[in-house]
Amino acid sequence: MQLLKTLKIKIGKLSTSKSALLLKEYSEFQKAVNFSDEFIDKNKIYSLKQLTKLLYSEGKLKKIANLYSATYQTAYTQVLNVKRRNKNSKIKKIPLTLRHDTFKFYRTRNKLFKYFIRIPVFGLRGGILLPLYMRDFQEKDLENCIISDSKISYSNGNFFLHLTIKKEVEDKKIPIQKEKIALISIDLGERNPAVSVARVGSSMTPRFYRENIRAVRAHYRVLRQELGKKKLLKKIKQMKDKESRITKNINHRISKAIVEEAKQLKAKGFQPVISMGDLQNIRKASANKGRNMKRRINQWSYYQLQQFVTYKANWDGIPVCFISERGTSKTCHTCGNEGIRKRGLFTCSNCSMEYNADLNGAINISTRSLDYMFKDRASMTMPHVQNYKF
Numbered sequence: 001m002q003l004l005k006t007l008k009i010k011i012g013k014l015s016t017s018k019s020a021l022l023l024k025e026y027s028e029f030q031k032a033v034n035f036s037d038e039f040i041d042k043n044k045i046y047s048l049k050q051l052t053k054l055l056y057s058e059g060k061l062k063k064i065a066n067l068y069s070a071t072y073q074t075a076y077t078q079v080l081n082v083k084r085r086n087k088n089s090k091i092k093k094i095p096l097t098l099r100h101d102t103f104k105f106y107r108t109r110n111k112l113f114k115y116f117i118r119i120p121v122f123g124l125r126g127g128i129l130l131p132l133y134m135r136d137f138q139e140k141d142l143e144n145c146i147i148s149d150s151k152i153s154y155s156n157g158n159f160f161l162h163l164t165i166k167k168e169v170e171d172k173k174i175p176i177q178k179e180k181i182a183l184i185s186i187d188l189g190e191r192n193p194a195v196s197v198a199r200v201g202s203s204m205t206p207r208f209y210r211e212n213i214r215a216v217r218a219h220y221r222v223l224r225q226e227l228g229k230k231k232l233l234k235k236i237k238q239m240k241d242k243e244s245r246i247t248k249n250i251n252h253r254i255s256k257a258i259v260e261e262a263k264q265l266k267a268k269g270f271q272p273v274i275s276m277g278d279l280q281n282i283r284k285a286s287a288n289k290g291r292n293m294k295r296r297i298n299q300w301s302y303y304q305l306q307q308f309v310t311y312k313a314n315w316d317g318i319p320v321c322f323i324s325e326r327g328t329s330k331t332c333h334t335c336g337n338e339g340i341r342k343r344g345l346f347t348c349s350n351c352s353m354e355y356n357a358d359l360n361g362a363i364n365i366s367t368r369s370l371d372y373m374f375k376d377r378a379s380m381t382m383p384h385v386q387n388y389k390f
């Protein structure tokens with residue numbers, strides 16, 4: 001299975017002339033994007049081959065913008081990709097997209113900047129050389145990867161390289177060694193976006209991811225209601241986008257921390273496995289309006305978190321398993337009795353245990369995962385996930 005990852009790297013300070021050249025290439029790219037956007041809308045052509053013929057081979061784009069030749073092609077290809085997903089989308093800007101074989105990314109002995117990229121621009125043979133602020137963790141990510149098509153974005157006077165790297169990960173069966181297993185189970189929290197419990201032998205280490213997704217959501221709900229009264233639909237849409245960006249960032253941070261914990265256990269010689277509740281019924285559940293509204297909305301964000309965790313874990317060769325979460329929130333992890341969940345507290349009437357409700361759920365998922373792994377099979381398969389961009 002092939003995985004993709006995009007590293008966002010700040011481009012170092014450029015000389016005035018270099019900066020002007022890069023900005024020029026970037027703006028010319030936007031011209032080509034806008035033209036392609038209108039052209040596709042007007043002619044309703046969604047075939048790459050046809051667009052290449054009409055926009056590129058017949059020279060239409062060359063009259064509109066001055067770009068390095070291969071970059072004309074990435075312009076309309078990018079627009080086409082957006083249009084194929086949604087024909088009605090209005091494109092404003094697309095980062096300058098560079099085909100992987102047209103730029104050179106490399107490491108040097110330079111003390112100030114370890115990494116550079118040489119990119120092609122219109123009218124200058126050999127292109128321009130850009131220094132990169134590569135972070136240490138990004139450098140580590142490069143191991144065993146192939147550089148793929150990448151982008152340059154521009155905002156508030158700064159340029160960023162979005163370097164896409166590709167990695168082949170074997171989706172093989174991994175035998176589980178009972179004595180070495182370190183199981184990290186994650187549950188959808190009611191109070192916290194996620195709760196995990198790491199189980200190594202008989203020891204259990206809980207972690208509460210306290211980032212407040214609910215507060216973010218409540219804040220934006222109020223704002224949206226106010227705008228709704230004023231019928232400011234465009235503003236509402238912008239705000240929705242912003243909200244989902246914030247939620248996405250939170251999920252990135254949490255998933256990164258979870259996978260980091262697994263990697264640390266691996267470094268100590270354990271065999272980490274991550275397990276989560278299976279949310280396959282999420283679409284069915286969303287048809288059932290009204291009831292369990294709160295949990296349902298939380299589940300959407302949890303579903304995204306699961307995707308991120310799975311992807312990041314797979315990137316580092318850590319298997320992920322999904323088990324049915326039915327009953328895990330209502331069952332006492334100590335005696336198996338059905339208990340009551342109230343205001344974040346789980347109470348069992350059988351063994352009179354009181355426990356953090358989210359943690360109780362995570363421990364149940366953990367126990368069920370262990371049963372599943374050792375009763376049914378002694379190996380785990382790395383699951384397939386669609387390519388996800390980070």
Ligand SMILES: [Zn+2]
Pocket residue numbers: 332333334335336337348349350351352353
């Ligand atoms: Zn109990």
